[in-house]
Amino acid sequence: MRVVALDIEHVTAGYAGHEVLRGMTMQVQQGEFVVLIGPNGCGKSTLLKTASGLLRPSAGCVRLFGRDVSGLKPGERARLLGVVPQKVESPMAYTVAEIVMNGRTGASMPWQGLKDEDYVIMERAMIYTNVLSLADRYFTELSGGEQQRVILAMVLAQEPQMIMLDESISHLDINHRYEVLRILRRMNREHGLTVVLVSHDLTLSSEIADRMILMHEGVVRASGLAHEVLCADILSRVYDCELLVQHDALTGTVNVSGVLDGTGPGGQVSRSVHVVAGGGTGIELYRRLGVYGFRVTTGVLNRMDSDAEAARALGIEAVLDLPFSAISTEAAAAASRLACQADVVVLAPVPFGSGNLVNLDILRSALQCGKEVWIADGVAERDYTEGKAAAAVAAELVVAGARLWSSAHELLLELRKSEK
Incomplete structure (x- = not known):
């Protein structure tokens, strides 16, 4: 029966009242090589901090090899888990050998001095990571990649049962x-070391992982073999961009790449979009x-609106009106003209009150002009008019041919499909 090396059970954790992990549950079996992937801000680093006891969860439980992390003494935790962070700064002028020595002193009994065996372990760790020749150099003099290899040597010198690396190889050549x-x-293969590697290199991850775990918004979205997790539809939703996935039948690896060119044939812009927005939406x-x-x-847009400022900064032609007032007839007519000149009209997830309800007339005019119209879903939840007038009008527009969108990524995919 395999031992559970890491057990994350319904864990909620974050910083200063901001939840990053939201009831997260996952397990890593002893001897597994797991690669943790996901977009920036999804909670990967927070998960590692919580697993190592550096961050106490507000709910749930974290266990290392069956033991609650919160009850482990530092020396006990060091013998179970070693962590290689994204970046390490040394506040003092330590040499490489002294940095690696910390790995042994942290894992040994505090009242015992280092033995010959400890120095053999340290030397082996430095040889493994190709930093033995740097032993007498000061840590602060090294390049970022060299520093990462030194920290890895320090963690290997701990001889932990599990090691977690937080994007630690991204700085290496x-x-x-x-x-x-x-x-x-x-x-991992010869000594049963459990490895959890956080990586943004999806293709490389598919080569080495026994299992991949995809995180998004503080929870696990997918877990399994590389070809099960690295699917274009799953990744595109999680990373919120268009991704291509190709399976190499010869090597078994999965190649993931983005779509670089977003322009039309020959690099020319071929379509125009009029956006009805407001309030930063x-x-x-x-x-x-x-x-x-x-x-x-x-x-x-009102002249002091954040969308108006953004349009000005980006050089986008905008119809502006007086701030803190209802949209005028003249401004609505000018916006309707722009909408009818565009190929597509998109309604952003803007909230509606009596003052901007006329924006929906712009969409109606666009439909009458034969334009493609997209409405951000959930108008009823953003309708602050009496009698839900905005929701009723939006429903009528959908019946008349407007389509709903729920994420910018999916909208862009649809617009690019119709462009082709």
């Missing part, structure tokens, strides 16, 4: 990156549409 991975895989649409090469117009 390709030669040392593969060297470190070969070391970890060898120790249009900024992300402006950015994404511009990145993918669409011509963008917007309005009606």
Whole structure:
């Protein structure tokens, strides 16, 4: 029966009242080589801090080899788990040998001095990581990649049962990156070392992982073999961008790449989009549409609105009106003209009150002009007019041919499909 090396059970954790992990549950079996993936901010680093006892969860339980992390003494924890962080700074002028020595002193009894065996373990760790020649150099003099290899040597010198690496190989050149991975895989296969590696290199991860865990918004979204987790539809939703996934039948690896060119044939912009927004709801649409090469117009916006400021900064033609007032007839007419000149009209997830309800007339005009119209789903939840007038009008527009969108990524995919 395999031992559970790491057991995360319904854990909620974060910083200063901000939840990062939200009822997270996952397990890592002893002897597994697991790669943890996910977009920035999804909770990978927070998970490692919680697993190592550096961050106490507000709910749930974390166990290392069956023992509650919160009840472990530092020396006990060091013998069970070693962590290689993204970046380490030494506040004092320690040599490489002294840094690696910390790995032994942290894992040994505090009242015992280092023995000959300890120095053999330290030397072996430095040889493994190719830093023995740097033993007398000061840590602060080393490059970022060299420092990461030294920290890895320090953690290996602990001789823990499990090691967790927080994007620690991303700073290494390709030669040392593969060297470190070969070391970890060898120790995993020959000595049963449990490894959890946080990585943004999805293709490389597919080569080395026994299992991949995909995190998103503080929970596990997918877990399994590389070909089960690295699926274009799953990854595109989680990373919120268009990704291509190719399976190499010869090597068994999975190659993941993004779509670089967002413009039309020959690199020319071929379509224009008018965005109806307000209150900051249009900024992300402006950015994404511009990145993918669409011509963008917007309005009606109040002059002091954050969307108006963003449009000005991005050079987007906008119809503006007086702040803190209802949209005027003249501004609505100007925005309707822009909408009818565009190929597509998109309604951002803007809240509705009596003052901006006329924005929906812009969409109606666009439909009458034969334009493609997209409405951000959930208008009823954003409708602050009496009698839910905005929701009723939006429903009528959908019946008339408007379509609903729920994420910017999915919207962009649909717009690019219709562009082709």
